Amino acid sequence: MSIISAKAALSGAVPAGSEVTVQGWVRTRRDSKAGCSFIALHDGSCFDPIQVVAPATLPNYESDVRRATTGASVIARGVLAPSQGKGQALEIQATEVVLVGEVDDPETYPIQPKPHTLEFLREVAHLRPRTNTFGAVARVRHAAAQAVHRFFHEEGFVWVNTPIITASDAEGAGQMFRVSTLDLANLPRTESGAVDFSRDFFGRETFLTVSGQLNVEAYCLALSRVYTFGPTFRAENSNTSRHLAEFWMIEPEIAFADLAADADLAERFLKYVFRAVLNEREDDLRFFAERNEPTVVSRLEQLVETPFARIDYAEAIEILKRSGRHFEFPAEWGADLQTEHERYLTEEHVKGPVVVMNYPEAIKAFYMRLNDDGRTVAAMDVLAPGIGEIIGGSQREERLDVLDRRMAQFGIEPDHYQWYRDLRRYGSVPHAGFGLGFERLIVYLCGLSNIRDAIPYPRVPGHAEF
RNA sequence: UCCUCCAUAGCUCAAUGGUAGAGCGAUCGGCUGUUAACCGAUAGGUUCCAGGUUCGAGCCCUGGUGGAGGAGCCA
Numbered sequence: 001m002s003i004i005s006a007k008a009a010l011s012g013a014v015p016a017g018s019e020v021t022v023q024g025w026v027r028t029r030r031d032s033k034a035g036c037s038f039i040a041l042h043d044g045s046c047f048d049p050i051q052v053v054a055p056a057t058l059p060n061y062e063s064d065v066r067r068a069t070t071g072a073s074v075i076a077r078g079v080l081a082p083s084q085g086k087g088q089a090l091e092i093q094a095t096e097v098v099l100v101g102e103v104d105d106p107e108t109y110p111i112q113p114k115p116h117t118l119e120f121l122r123e124v125a126h127l128r129p130r131t132n133t134f135g136a137v138a139r140v141r142h143a144a145a146q147a148v149h150r151f152f153h154e155e156g157f158v159w160v161n162t163p164i165i166t167a168s169d170a171e172g173a174g175q176m177f178r179v180s181t182l183d184l185a186n187l188p189r190t191e192s193g194a195v196d197f198s199r200d201f202f203g204r205e206t207f208l209t210v211s212g213q214l215n216v217e218a219y220c221l222a223l224s225r226v227y228t229f230g231p232t233f234r235a236e237n238s239n240t241s242r243h244l245a246e247f248w249m250i251e252p253e254i255a256f257a258d259l260a261a262d263a264d265l266a267e268r269f270l271k272y273v274f275r276a277v278l279n280e281r282e283d284d285l286r287f288f289a290e291r292n293e294p295t296v297v298s299r300l301e302q303l304v305e306t307p308f309a310r311i312d313y314a315e316a317i318e319i320l321k322r323s324g325r326h327f328e329f330p331a332e333w334g335a336d337l338q339t340e341h342e343r344y345l346t347e348e349h350v351k352g353p354v355v356v357m358n359y360p361e362a363i364k365a366f367y368m369r370l371n372d373d374g375r376t377v378a379a380m381d382v383l384a385p386g387i388g389e390i391i392g393g394s395q396r397e398e399r400l401d402v403l404d405r406r407m408a409q410f411g412i413e414p415d416h417y418q419w420y421r422d423l424r425r426y427g428s429v430p431h432a433g434f435g436l437g438f439e440r441l442i443v444y445l446c447g448l449s450n451i452r453d454a455i456p457y458p459r460v461p462g463h464a465e466f
Numbered sequence: 467u468c469c470u471c472c473a474u475a476g477c478u479c480a481a482u483g484g485u486a487g488a489g490c491g492a493u494c495g496g497c498u499g500u501u502a503a504c505c506g507a508u509a510g511g512u513u514c515c516a517g518g519u520u521c522g523a524g525c526c527c528u529g530g531u532g533g534a535g536g537a538g539c540c541a
Contacts, residue, residue, distance in 0.1 A: 030500045038500050053499080069492090070502090087501045107492040107510085108476055113502040114490055116477065119533065132502095174540070211541090237467060238539060249541065339537095392541075437541030450534090451541095462532095 005045035009080055010090060016080055022050055022092055023075040023100075025130060026068050028113045037065050038085075039097075041074060044135055047283035051083065051091040052076040064099035071109045071130065073101040118453055125457055125466045133291065136284035137453065140277060141442050147276035148229060148250055148438075151269055157225040157252060162212030164231065167204055168416060175235035176207035177245075208233035213251050213435060214367070214420055217396060220253035220431055221423050227252035229438070237461050241450040244439060246459040253433035259369075259378040259395040262432035263355045266382050266391050267308045270353075274300045277445055285445075293447025299386055300445070302352070309354040313376065316341075316356050319349055336363045337381070339388055346383040353384045366410040368394040369430075370402050380434070387444045393434025400424035 003021045008014050024043030031037045035056045042049040054065045054076070068074055078094035085091075103109045110124045111131060121128040128134040149159065165179050181201040182188065188196040197205045212228035219226045232249040254265060278285065278300055288296045311319070320331035320341055329338045337345075337356070346354050358376045361368075368377035378395035397403045403424055407414055414421065442454035452458035457466050 028502055030498095030503065032498060032500055033496090034499060036499075040501075051501080083499085085499045085501070105492095109492090110476075112477065112491050114477070115502080120477070122533095232541080234540080236539065239467085240537085240539090241535080243540070247541070389541085435541065440541060 007045035296447035
């Protein structure tokens with residue numbers, strides 16, 4: 001008698017008539033005076049639970065089966081058989097039911113068999129994976145993460161684990177979390193009274209990383225095609241449905257490549273990941289389409305099949321000006337595109353995904369390559385209907401003299417970036433890359449409205465419970 | 467950080483300044499190869515906290531705390 005998952009039981013992978021064991025948690029139990037109880041048992045292996053039919057003739061029927069309330073853990077052995085009822089093709093005709101862990105107070109068990117608000121479920125983050133929604137999010141997140149690694153692996157990329165703890169100053173990417181073992185109540189001081197970080201664990205100030213990009217560039221200029229995929233931290237006090245203090249970022253970097261190659265990579269990447277999730281998590285996506293966002297499947301299918309348009313920033317500004325649309329912030333050359341601008345471009349003008357390229361140099365980061373016109377940099381944003389900006393990237397400045405000028409212009413201390421400058425001194429090549437926040441991808445895939453539901457344990461200002 | 471809205475039973479929400487209610491969930495019973503079943507009954511309340519106004523505050527005022535949406539910043 002083999003132990004099988006609900007997925008194996010329901011998918012036909014195990015032939016009907018087999019003696020099997022299933023184990024999981026009770027979603028609902030319905031008692032029938034016909035002489036049995038119906039237990040909807042979920043184990044997370046797929047969206048649907050497996051129905052266990054427990055006959056009243058079981059010796060522990062009154063003592064255990066009738067106490068298997070919502071949330072209890074159960075092992076059931078029996079025959080996988082065609083269901084006599086409608087609603088499922090197969091079910092377990094149980095010959096033995098073991099109540100492994102009961103719910104000691106059913107009244108206060110938070111996950112009741114009824115709809116809950118996502119806000120409430122955030123307060124019980126340790127139990128919310130037992131719900132339809134968060135089980136499905138977890139499976140989609142896994143499928144997407146696997147697809148990310150598979151895509152890069154198949155394209156010959158090397159996964160580089162850039163450091164979590166970094167001594168690099170924020171290059172304008174945001175506030176950083178300090179990492180220190182100093183005694184906060186008794187800080188060592190220098191003669192001038194400043195905190196003496198030379199006595200800290202690393203002998204200097206250190207922080208949690210805000211990006212692995214600069215580190216991964218070094219590996220790019222050796223291994224040619226590399227990427228990072230790991231946790232990233234921002235200490236910004238931003239309380240929105242789109243920001244987390246701890247999130248996962250994906251940052252590929254390619255050598256001997258320009259911005260056009262970067263945009264091509266971004267397009268292939270998104271299509272690969274979306275196609276994989278469409279193929280692998282059809283059950284979960286169907287649920288999200290019913291529950292969250294009706295277009296969640298159709299918009300993914302459309303994005304996979306539509307070639308991404310490419311327009312210049314300057315062209316985008318002209319399109320916005322000619323649109324006749326009133327924007328809260330008028331589109332002007334030199335200003336960054338607002339959310340309302342991005343949505344107009346992708347949802348109404350292009351009516352599909354679009355890559356906007358070559359932004360004014362003053363509004364972009366110091367490491368982005370200065371174009372020959374001297375006023376724009378080789379930066380790109382990928383915009384998609386229903387979400388707006390999903391990827392940001394650039395060709396990097398590979399010329400040391402230009403990089404030094406840009407660092408000076410942005411007021412960046414060159415001493416902290418000697419190793420980064422070295423990459424331009426020893427065998428520099430044109431290279432490019434992009435970054436995207438993994439949770440924003442999950443929000444889009446699942447049709448969620450708050451990024452706090454796209455990560456198991458969200459960290460935001462004021463909250464690090466669980 | 468700024469703006470707006472919100473906070474009442476385990477959950478979702480009602481309640482003109484005058485006796486705090488319903489649905490769902492839970493418990494018990496009934497019924498049924500059931501489908502987040504159905505029918506009946508029962509239990510369940512510091513109305514977020516601290517002040518204030520009033521004969522009387524869930525409701526009005528002040529200050530907190532917490533939540534949501536939007537903005538800015540960004541991924």
